[in-house]
Amino acid sequence: SxxxxxxxxxxxxxxxxxxxxxxxxxxxxxxxxxxxxxxxxxxxxxxxxxxxxxxxxxxxxxxxxxxxxxxxxxxxxxxxxxxxxxxxxxxxxxxxxxxxxxxxxxxxxxxxGPQDVTEAKNLEFQGKRDQVMAALAAIPGVVCPRPQGAFYVFPDISCAFGKSHNGVAINNDVDFCNALLEAKGVACVPGSAFGEPRALRISYTCPTPQLAPGMQRIQEFFAELA
Ligand SMILES: Cc1ncc(COP(=O)(O)O)c(C=O)c1O
The missing domain is CATH 3.40.640.10 (Type I PLP-dependent aspartate aminotransferase-like (Major domain))
Known part of the structure; x- marks a missing residue:
């Protein structure tokens, strides 16, 4: 990755x-x-x-x-x-x-075959990158480096550690991913899989219509942390 x-x-x-x-x-x-x-x-x-x-x-x-x-x-x-x-x-x-x-x-x-397919796909991914970055910027405490390529974002979600979601304790990135999947049906990869346990890897390769609802669920999840 x-x-x-x-x-x-x-x-x-x-x-x-x-x-x-x-x-x-x-x-x-x-x-x-x-x-x-x-x-x-x-x-x-x-x-x-x-x-x-x-x-x-x-x-x-x-x-x-x-x-x-x-x-x-x-x-x-x-x-x-x-x-x-x-x-x-x-x-x-x-x-x-x-x-x-x-x-x-x-x-x-x-x-x-035609090689311009990759340019069209890149433009689509760039738009999705911007959409995901905007959604993450609206979450207090979350910071994210701006990707320059590929199709992932890697926000720092450590502001969630020490909190809980519907009574489920979130002490690290793995807890976060499990709780997000269980509560909201959104699958991400814990940053520790890539050597950064404060982060979360989001892949935005899903069909475009699924992206906004998925990001909205992540925003809701953060808003519901106590
Ligand atoms: C950096 C990098 N190299 C290689 C691969 C593997 O590609 P392949 O599907 O051809 O096995 C991936 C797939 O995620 C990747 O991100």
Whole structure:
């Protein structure tokens, strides 16, 4: 995941690449699955663009899950040095044999079809990001970094800790998620799953008509804390 939806700037990638150049024994595996899911005109940059000499030890990992809205199809790809590609092919041929024909056909259709679908989807997600951010801003005590891509928000909900909802004590993020699910039917992921126990991960991939009612239920839940 990228729960906060933060995006490295070109300058940050460049600075990291400058460090990696100094460590020639280090392999770089970069999971760039959200590289086309950027908002507000931001642009994707990577280590090889920054320092082309890193190409021989950089492995890019990507998937059709996010770019083409195909999570669960379990089809992805990687690009890297030939020696790595050959080793991964050997591993995969013993491990998964091959991906199913239907999935292969869907992947070919996605990769060879119109590529502007991702732009339309991005605009939709950007609008949803704004909608979710506005709903969270209306909840006293909740603060949230503004996502720059992907489709998650990661608000700090620790203002709820030590309180209770309909008699159910909320002492941490897991209590919060359980109570929210039980009371309001809204499913989120505790921030501790991503190393930040003060936070809550909300994914806004639900159909657009469900988003406003879902956020309203989260607002009600906070308002009902005692
Ligand atoms: C950063 C990141 N990498 C990889 C994946 C996995 O993608 P796939 O559906 O291709 O297994 C995800 C899915 O949530 C992700 O967020």
């Amino acid at each position: 990228n729960p906060t939806g933060m995006v490295y700037t070109k300058e940050e990638i460049s600075a990291l690449a400058d460090v990696l150049v100094k460590y020639p024994e280090t392999w770089i595996i970069t999971d760039d699955i959200y590289n086309r899911m950027l908002f507000d005109g931001l642009e994707y940059s990577n280590f090889v663009q920054a320092r082309p000499e890193l190409r021989e030890r950089t492995v890019f990992v990507d998937s059709l899950s996010k770019t083409y809205g195909m999570p669960g199809w379990r089809v992805g790809f990687m690009a890297g040095p030939e020696s790595i590609a050959q080793a991964v092919t050997t591993l995969n041929s013993n491990h998964i044999t091959n991906i199913p024909e239907v999935t292969t056909a869907a992947a070919v259709a996605a990769l060879s």
